[in-house]
Amino acid sequence: MARLAQTAGLTDIQEEILATVRTFVDKEIIPHAQTLEHGDTYPADIVEGMKEMGLFGLTIPEEYGGLGESLLTYALVVEQIARGWMSVSGVINTHFIVAHMLKQHGTPEQKEKYLPRMAAGEVRGSFSMSEPELGSDVAAIRTRAVKGDSGYTINGQKMWLTNGGTSNLTAVLVKTDEGADKPHQNLTTFLVEKPEGYGEVLPGLTIPGKIDKMGYKGVDTTEMVFDGFEIAADQILGGVSGQGFRHMMDGVEVGRVNVAARACGIAIRSFELAIDYAQQRKTFGKAIAEHQAIAFKLAEMATKVEAAHLMMVNAARLKDSGQRNDVEAGMAKLIASEYCAEVTQEAFRIHGGYGYSKEYEIERLMREAPFLLIGEGTSEIQKTIISRGLLREYQSRG
Ligand SMILES: Cc1cc2nc3c(=O)[nH]c(=O)nc-3n(C[C@H](O)[C@H](O)[C@H](O)COP(=O)(O)OP(=O)(O)OC[C@H]3O[C@@H](n4cnc5c(N)ncnc54)[C@H](O)[C@@H]3O)c2cc1C
Numbered sequence: 001m002a003r004l005a006q007t008a009g010l011t012d013i014q015e016e017i018l019a020t021v022r023t024f025v026d027k028e029i030i031p032h033a034q035t036l037e038h039g040d041t042y043p044a045d046i047v048e049g050m051k052e053m054g055l056f057g058l059t060i061p062e063e064y065g066g067l068g069e070s071l072l073t074y075a076l077v078v079e080q081i082a083r084g085w086m087s088v089s090g091v092i093n094t095h096f097i098v099a100h101m102l103k104q105h106g107t108p109e110q111k112e113k114y115l116p117r118m119a120a121g122e123v124r125g126s127f128s129m130s131e132p133e134l135g136s137d138v139a140a141i142r143t144r145a146v147k148g149d150s151g152y153t154i155n156g157q158k159m160w161l162t163n164g165g166t167s168n169l170t171a172v173l174v175k176t177d178e179g180a181d182k183p184h185q186n187l188t189t190f191l192v193e194k195p196e197g198y199g200e201v202l203p204g205l206t207i208p209g210k211i212d213k214m215g216y217k218g219v220d221t222t223e224m225v226f227d228g229f230e231i232a233a234d235q236i237l238g239g240v241s242g243q244g245f246r247h248m249m250d251g252v253e254v255g256r257v258n259v260a261a262r263a264c265g266i267a268i269r270s271f272e273l274a275i276d277y278a279q280q281r282k283t284f285g286k287a288i289a290e291h292q293a294i295a296f297k298l299a300e301m302a303t304k305v306e307a308a309h310l311m312m313v314n315a316a317r318l319k320d321s322g323q324r325n326d327v328e329a330g331m332a333k334l335i336a337s338e339y340c341a342e343v344t345q346e347a348f349r350i351h352g353g354y355g356y357s358k359e360y361e362i363e364r365l366m367r368e369a370p371f372l373l374i375g376e377g378t379s380e381i382q383k384t385i386i387s388r389g390l391l392r393e394y395q396s397r398g
Contacts, residue, residue: 004302005268005309007076014073017058021080024049029084037087037364040210040217042166046088050121055092057119060099064115071254072316075261079309082265086368087218089262094163096258097251098125098171101189105238105247110191114169124196126167128158128224129248135160136381139184139245143226144175151233152176154190154204154226164222165198165207171237171251172224178242189237189244192229198222204229215367252376253329254319259376260312260332263340266372267305270340270365274298274347281352294350301343308336327389334382337372344369 010018028049036043050056059074060066074096081089099118102111117123134140143156154174161170169191176188192205200206206225213221237247275298278289288294315332318325344365348355355362373379 004271004305005079005264007072007309007313010076014069014076017067017069017073018076018080020053021055021077024053025080025084029081029088033085034358034361034364037085037215037217038358042220043085043088043091043218047091047121050088050092054119056095056121056124057099059096059103060115060119061103064111064119066099066115066119070316070320071257072313072320075257075312075316078258078261079265079268079312082262083269084265085218085364086262086266086371087216089258089265090162090216090219091166093255093258093262094127094161094167095125097127097255098169100254101127101171101237101247101251102191104250105243107234107239109234110237110239114191118169123169124163124167125169125171126161126163127171127248127251128161128164129173129252130158130160132157132159132223136378138173138248139182139187141173141175141187143172145188145190145231146177147233150230152190152231154229154231156226158224158226160211161207161222161224163220164224165210165220166196168196169193170224171248173244173248176241176244180242184245185242187244187248188241189247190231191235191237192231193235202229214370215364216371253324253326255376256329256333256382257312257316257319257325259372260308260315260329260336263333263336263369263372264305264309264312266365266368267301267308267336267340267343270344270347270362271298271301271305273360273362273365274301274350277354278350288350297346297350301346304339304343308332308339311335327386327393330377330382330385330389333376334379334386337369338379340372341369 054067057066058069062068078089102114114123129138145152145154172190172192173187178186180186195201198207198209204227208223210220278294279287281288311332315325315328318328348362348366351362354360
């Protein structure tokens with residue numbers, strides 16, 4: 001992209017990483033995305049390529065074998081990858097969130113145990129808050145861990161685990177009996193090690209199978225059923241129970257920047273396809289781009305791409321500077337996902353009937369965009385977070 005979605009003030013290393021990823025996306029992802037997605041095929045070769053580039057350890061500190069890069073670098077990489085195929089960014093996203101939670105909240109032993117193998121892509125992370133009866137209302141979690149003499153026993157059902165079958169380390173948020181008044185203070189994150197695959201993968205732990213989705217194919221999304229699953233107390237993230245909600249919300253905050261970045265990537269690709277098609281397709285004796293109605297669509301799409309990119313970059317930089325970014329990440333996620341849905345829709349319209357054909361990439365992008373309105377918190381939840389933050393900040397003195 002020559003002009004849109006540029007980022008000022010990047011270091012030489014960031015520029016170099018992005019150039020490498022962009023080339024990888026153009027050569028190894030875009031040409032295969034349609035076929036893999038239509039076949040619901042896991043992109044094993046692409047994942048191997050990402051491992052070789054060190055992308056699984058992009059944000060993991062150098063002392064644990066990672067590249068020690070910032071959230072901004074990660075978000076810009078994700079934007080590029082989603083421009084190629086969103087499912088590939090889904091493979092690394094949950095991994096990145098779990099690595100972030102371990103880096104920020106893990107005990108020294110947990111960091112030592114997992115981060116080096118996560119950086120190498122040997123341990124791959126997924127995370128689980130949602131259950132069949134709740135998603136937005138995280139504090140209402142029912143899956144329960146009960147403390148016994150030699151550890152905890154977990155019972156309950158989790159839902160919507162991205163990479164649930166292909167990961168081997170899942171950060172799971174469950175209810176524990178802390179006796180606290182507020183429900184969210186009775187939640188604990190467990191680090192569940194498990195083999196990859198489906199069925200009863202460990203005694204008392206079943207991954208039933210892939211959920212058949214509208215889009216976002218190739219990457220697996222699963223349930224996770226606990227039935228008397230035994231786990232040691234030292235698998236509690238950070239070693240202390242009752243802190244899980246805080247840990248997960250920190251993970252989700254960086255996850256929201258990541259979802260915003262994905263939305264930017266899909267919107268960029270939709271714009272690229274639309275502006276190309278609009279110059280080739282002729283109606284009434286001229287290219288459709290020469291009809292003002294279409295030219296204006298392109299102008300509006302590009303403006304939305306630019307605005308979303310800048311807000312996403314701002315939210316990432318804020319977090320990198322050590323400040324809380326709940327409001328800014330919420331705003332970036334809200335605007336980027338809503339604009340992404342609008343931009344893909346306009347690109348689809350510009351393609352006329354061909355946009356409805358599975359031969360054209362825009363058909364896939366149209367099915368990918370809606371997920372971003374839901375994942376890591378719906379638009380309504382982002383508005384709740386943003387307004388709460390603003391009301392805290394702008395308290396009335398009257
Ligand atoms: C493909 C896919 C992958 C996913 N991957 C993961 C994952 O890896 N890990 C994980 O934990 N979860 C994952 N999720 C779950 C996702 O985070 C939830 O679906 C999402 O948070 C919404 O929750 P819900 O589906 O239960 O909707 P609900 O919470 O039931 O919401 C339904 C509707 O009501 C609205 N609503 C709810 N509460 C309010 C309110 N207070 N005010 C106004 N409106 C409200 C919502 O905005 C929405 O429109 C995934 C979901 C999908 C579809």
